Amino acid sequence: MSQNLSHDEHYDPEGAKYGMWIFIFTELFLFGGLFLVYAVFRAKYSEDFHHAAAQLDTFIGTLNTVILLVSSMTAAMSLTAIQKADYKKAIALVSFTIILALGFMVNKYFEWGHKFEYKIWPGSPVLENMEKGDLLFYGLYFMMTGLHALHVLVGMVLLAICIVKIKKRKINEEKFVLLENSALYWHLVDFIWIFLFPLLYLVT
């Protein structure tokens, strides 16, 4: 910019954070609705759900849980680093969070790929011929993990934006609400997975 207009930029971290929380509430109800559908159909077709859930790979599920928990911690730590004005550490921690998120997506790719090998995907002929409960379980499995994976991708983009902004010092020890909100979003992704994991992978 040629002109150096100085004006007070509107900055309201408190308001921004409460806005983020309200958004998180809507997200909780989005997934909450799916959990409710799962609960009712599980009550109705418990045998089929048991059988179908046993087909999921507990190892990959557990690995992805560990990945998300660690990444959630590094996201929280990045906030500590930025408040201590330790930019290098903050960038390293956010980058590490994104790498872990990428690891999660790679696992998801192999996990879904494995299902596709057995010709199981939403609307596939093999799935259509299964018991009604199995069909519902896999429908919910793909919907819930798919929607969750979409959130992982969005989280990665948000965190990447944060890295750029930290580099430009637009996020600094005084103004860090964007990083705070991105971290909150990332914890939400972790929070939802904490419930998805036992319901889909463990309760067999």
Added chain:
Amino acid sequence: MEKEKHHISSYTSLAIVLISLLFLTFLSVFVATLHFSTFSVGVALIIASIKGTAVLTYFMHLKYEKRYLQLIVAGIFIVYAVVIVITFIDYLLR
């Protein structure tokens, strides 16, 4: 604008929370191998709830937020619990 002091979580405290979360994860995987049948859903959900609460409290920093945000978050989960109960009453009495 008045400047409020923002609580900074220490690296150590966050690491301790992570270790507890990992422990609970492996515990819930272990419990699942015991096949408690109907019990296992309950146990898995109780462990998940403890983990979820830890994430909300420490990672999402709710412990150090203002009282009314804490109350709103608690309220949201109460509303959700009510929705579950109402749905199941509807389903079971059909």
